[in-house]
Amino acid sequence: MLDDRWRRVELVPMDQHCSDISIALYRCNEPEGPIGLVHTYSTAAEACVRIGSLTLAMRVLGGLEPVGEEPGYVRFVCRTWHALAAKRLFLEAAKHDPAQPLETRALEVPDTRTEQTIRIEPLGNGRYAVRADGASDEVPSRAPAIATALAKLAELELRDDEVVVFPCGHEHDALVALMLTRAQNLRAVLREEEMKASRGVLVAPSAQE
Numbered sequence: 001m002l003d004d005r006w007r008r009v010e011l012v013p014m015d016q017h018c019s020d021i022s023i024a025l026y027r028c029n030e031p032e033g034p035i036g037l038v039h040t041y042s043t044a045a046e047a048c049v050r051i052g053s054l055t056l057a058m059r060v061l062g063g064l065e066p067v068g069e070e071p072g073y074v075r076f077v078c079r080t081w082h083a084l085a086a087k088r089l090f091l092e093a094a095k096h097d098p099a100q101p102l103e104t105r106a107l108e109v110p111d112t113r114t115e116q117t118i119r120i121e122p123l124g125n126g127r128y129a130v131r132a133d134g135a136s137d138e139v140p141s142r143a144p145a146i147a148t149a150l151a152k153l154a155e156l157e158l159r160d161d162e163v164v165v166f167p168c169g170h171e172h173d174a175l176v177a178l179m180l181t182r183a184q185n186l187r188a189v190l191r192e193e194e195m196k197a198s199r200g201v202l203v204a205p206s207a208q209e
Helices: 047-062 083-095 143-154 173-183 186-199
Strands: 007-012 023-030 033-039 073-075 108-110 117-124 127-133 157-159 163-165
Touching: 007 083, 023 047, 023 083, 033 047, 033 083, 047 073, 047 083, 047 173, 083 143, 083 173, 117 173, 127 143, 143 157, 143 163, 143 173, 143 186
Parallel strands: none
Antiparallel strands: 007 023, 023 033, 033 073, 108 117, 117 127, 127 163, 157 163
């Protein structure tokens, strides 16, 4: 049982990659900065292995770093906490099939609606510019729309229509790359979240983020 310091951030009620067990991401504020914990109350034999694979997925896909030697503990390299990004990262990591290769995603993707290529250009100090190669007078740049979506998905600051900024001022390349594909279809992401919220999960107020 976790103590009162931990607050649940996000829940996967039935993990399709591990016997439908419930797995959650928790957060705890420590003197050196917030840390996250991937945790399950399941006693299934494979649960411990699953916690390890899910933690690794969060580290690779989101650029998080381990905390200590026990599996499950992670934190952002900036030693702050990006709440919305952490939730999305956890859910994306849970979707990944452990049997498949795991690698950091690219900062460049083909646009799903046009023939443009969307590139993310790191500018330093947590700033990222969204570029759209192939834009024309007939097909305007998708960069502003993608930048707006990225800002909403990860609670980033939006500047000059095409630049997003992490408030911590630290680089998060892997995290931005992970969000890039989702940012191409923001409406679908928001619709998915609304459906999840409508189903609801009743928990004690003290256990909620």
